[in-house]
Every structure is written in C-alpha cells, then in structure tokens.
Amino acid sequence: MARKKARMSQEVSTGSMADIAFLLLIFFLVTTTIASDRGILTILPPKQDPNVPPPDIKLNERNIFNILVNANNQLLVEGEFRDNTQGLSEDIKSFILNFGAPDEEAQALYNSLPATLKAQANMDPTSSDHPMSGGAVVSIKTDRGTGYETYLEVLDLVKRAYFEVYAERVGLTADEYRALSSDNAGEIELINRGKEEIPMAISIAEPEKIGGE
Amino acid sequence: MSKFKKKSKADTNIPTSALPDIIFMLLFFFMVTTVLREQDILVEQRIPQATQLQKLQKKSLISYLYIGQPKNVNLYGTEPRIQANDVLITTNDIVLWVNQEKDALSEAERDQITISLKADREVKMGPISDIQFELREADARKLMYASTIKVDN
Numbered sequence: 001m002a003r004k005k006a007r008m009s010q011e012v013s014t015g016s017m018a019d020i021a022f023l024l025l026i027f028f029l030v031t032t033t034i035a036s037d038r039g040i041l042t043i044l045p046p047k048q049d050p051n052v053p054p055p056d057i058k059l060n061e062r063n064i065f066n067i068l069v070n071a072n073n074q075l076l077v078e079g080e081f082r083d084n085t086q087g088l089s090e091d092i093k094s095f096i097l098n099f100g101a102p103d104e105e106a107q108a109l110y111n112s113l114p115a116t117l118k119a120q121a122n123m124d125p126t127s128s129d130h131p132m133s134g135g136a137v138v139s140i141k142t143d144r145g146t147g148y149e150t151y152l153e154v155l156d157l158v159k160r161a162y163f164e165v166y167a168e169r170v171g172l173t174a175d176e177y178r179a180l181s182s183d184n185a186g187e188i189e190l191i192n193r194g195k196e197e198i199p200m201a202i203s204i205a206e207p208e209k210i211g212g213e
Numbered sequence: 214m215s216k217f218k219k220k221s222k223a224d225t226n227i228p229t230s231a232l233p234d235i236i237f238m239l240l241f242f243f244m245v246t247t248v249l250r251e252q253d254i255l256v257e258q259r260i261p262q263a264t265q266l267q268k269l270q271k272k273s274l275i276s277y278l279y280i281g282q283p284k285n286v287n288l289y290g291t292e293p294r295i296q297a298n299d300v301l302i303t304t305n306d307i308v309l310w311v312n313q314e315k316d317a318l319s320e321a322e323r324d325q326i327t328i329s330l331k332a333d334r335e336v337k338m339g340p341i342s343d344i345q346f347e348l349r350e351a352d353a354r355k356l357m358y359a360s361t362i363k364v365d366n
C-alpha cells in the first residue's frame with residue numbers, strides 16, 4: 001500500500017490545457033465587438049462668406065425633388081403628404097433617371113447606360129431633365145424639431161437610390177458597389193465608372209425654426 | 214537502502230512543459246482585465262440604423278463627436294449635449310476642437326479629417342444642424358453619420 005501511494009503522479013495533467021486555451025480564445029473572438037467606423041458619408045458645403053451673397057443658382061422646379069420632413073416626422077414629398085417612407089427610394093430613382101429633356105451630352109450618357117436602366121427612363125417632361133450636373137437635385141429640408149432618426153432614414157433612402165443606379169451601371173448589386181475599396185486600382189475604376197457624370201446631388205437645406213428648443 | 218540511492222539521483226531541472234500554459238493564463242488574464250476604451254461616454258448612445266453604410270479606409274483621420282442626452286441628468290440636464298474626447302462641450306467650442314484635432318494630424322492629411330457624428334436617435338435636427346454649421350466654419354467638411362446596419366425584413 002505504501003508503495004502505491006509514493007508512486008502516485010504528482011503532476012496535474014496538462015494535455016487538455018491547449019484545448020481550454022483555444023476555447024477561451026474562440027470565446028473572446030466571438031464576443032468582442034470592435035467599434036466599427038461605418039456610417040453614411042456626406043460632404044458639407046463650403047463655408048459661406050457673410051459678405052458674399054449666396055450664389056444664385058437657376059434650377060427649374062422640375063429638376064428639384066423636394067422632400068420636407070416636419071417636426072412631427074411627417075413627410076411632404078413633391079408636395080404630396082406621406083406618413084412613411086415606403087417607395088420613396090423607387091420614386092427618387094425614377095426621378096434621377098427620368099431624362100425628360102436631355103441635351104446632347106445627356107443623350108450620350110443615356111445611350112451608354114445598360115438596358116435595365118434605360119428602361120427606367122420615363123421621359124416625363126414634368127420631371128427632371130437629366131441626371132448630370134445642372135440637372136436632377138434631391139433636396140431634403142427639415143425642421144429643427146425633426147428627429148435625427150427620421151432625417152437619417154430619408155438620407156439613407158436617397159443614397160440608396162443613387163447607389164443602386166451606380167451599381168447597376170457596373171453590373172453589381174448596391175451592397176457590392178458600396179463595399180468597393182479605394183485601395184485597389186481595379187475597384188477605383190469600377191467606382192468611378194459607376195458614378196461618372198451622375199453626381200450625387202443631394203441638397204440639405206438649413207432647417208426651418210419650428211419645433212426645436 | 215534503495216531510498217537513499219533514489220534521493221541522490223534527484224532531478225535538478227525545473228519542468229518547463231507547463232510554461233506555455235502559464236503564458237496563456239497570463240494572456241487571458243490581461244485580455245479579461247484590460248478595458249479598451251479609456252474614455253467614458255457621458256451621453257446616451259443609441260445609434261440609428263441605416264442600410265447604405267460605407268466604411269472609411271483610414272481610421273487615423275476620424276474624430277468622434279458624441280451627441281445625446283447626458284447620462285447624468287442631475288448634473289448636466291436633459292438637453293442633448295455634445296461630447297468630444299472625454300468632456301462635454303458646447304457648439305461654440307467645436308471650431309476650437311476641430312482645430313486641435315487637425316493639429317494632431319500630419320500636414321498633408323489635415324484637410325482630409327473626417328468627423329464621425331455619433332448621435333443618439335432621440336436627438337432633434339436643431340442641434341445637429343448647429344454642429345454642421347460649426348463644422349463648415351471649421352472647414353471640416355467630411356462628415357459621417359455613424360450608424361449600424363439595418364437588416365431588411
């Protein structure tokens with residue numbers, strides 16, 4: 001009996017330690033969330049010089065897609081009351097691609113579009129002339145009391161309309177197009193080909209002083 | 214008799230087979246105890262959701278502004294406040310703050326600074342547009358509305 005006790009192994013078995021370590025490692029890999037820097041990118045207009053009056057840009061009413069969001073988060077889209085944002089993205093898309101009165105350059109742009117986008121051109125003379133600069137503009141105007149969430153939702157839908165147009169031009173889905181990185185020459189070429197001559201013309205107006213503070 | 218012989222043969226080496234495990238243990242200890250974010254967020258942060266998200270390539274160019282109702286309502290009130298780094302600031306301080314952030318960047322990258330606006334979904338457009346106006350004044354025109362991905366249902 002005494003002999004057996006003396007022979008008993010005094011080491012803790014460490015064979016499964018590696019497995020435990022791996023399990024822990026995988027657990028932390030899965031549960032850790034790295035703060036992601038993702039969001040909707042916009043470029044603000046340049047600072048206005050108080051001595052210089054704002055430039056008087058002449059745009060026909062038909063070239064502006066008006067979206068008003070009031071302090072109750074209700075929408076007025078092109079003079080039409082809406083309670084929710086359903087179908088807004090599709091409306092904006094057909095507004096951008098309307099080609100109501102294209103000039104020569106815009107006609108060339110139209111001819112270069114893939115057939116699926118050409119089919120969406122309604123050629124409605126009461127809607128936008130063409131999507132190039134000087135043409136279609138989407139205007140978002142809010143009140144000071146409008147919720148940030150609603151504003152972001154509307155901006156998101158406008159961006160979606162543009163990204164879908166860009167993506168369709170290069171034969172990708174909108175998700176794939178947005179995931180293109182500017183690190184790689186091939187992908188930069190795709191990005192530029194998508195947005196060539198169709199600027200993302202989103203105008204964000206100074207909010208009306210209603211419902212804030 | 215045999216007992217004496219065994220003792221004289223005793224191994225003087227320290228067993229090192231368990232060393233990797235000790236290292237692992239240490240690694241996990243520090244993984245668990247380290248807190249990555251050294252600054253506390255003093256305002257409510259329920260980031261709104263959106264679908265058309267884009268990623269920024271260069272993280273060093275991003276500066277964060279947190280906007281929301283203060284968590285400590287007794288101390289700071291219920292009006293939405295702006296947090297930059299770890300202090301609450303007012304809209305008037307934004308230009309100064311942007312210039313400080315720009316100074317931290319190298320000269321060639323200064324005009325590429327991007328402000329990530331981490332605003333709570335309950336915030337109204339009034340304070341947001343005031344911030345945007347100040348950012349235009351400070352010439353930091355690249356703005357990102359931080360949001361999380363919305364899953365279409």
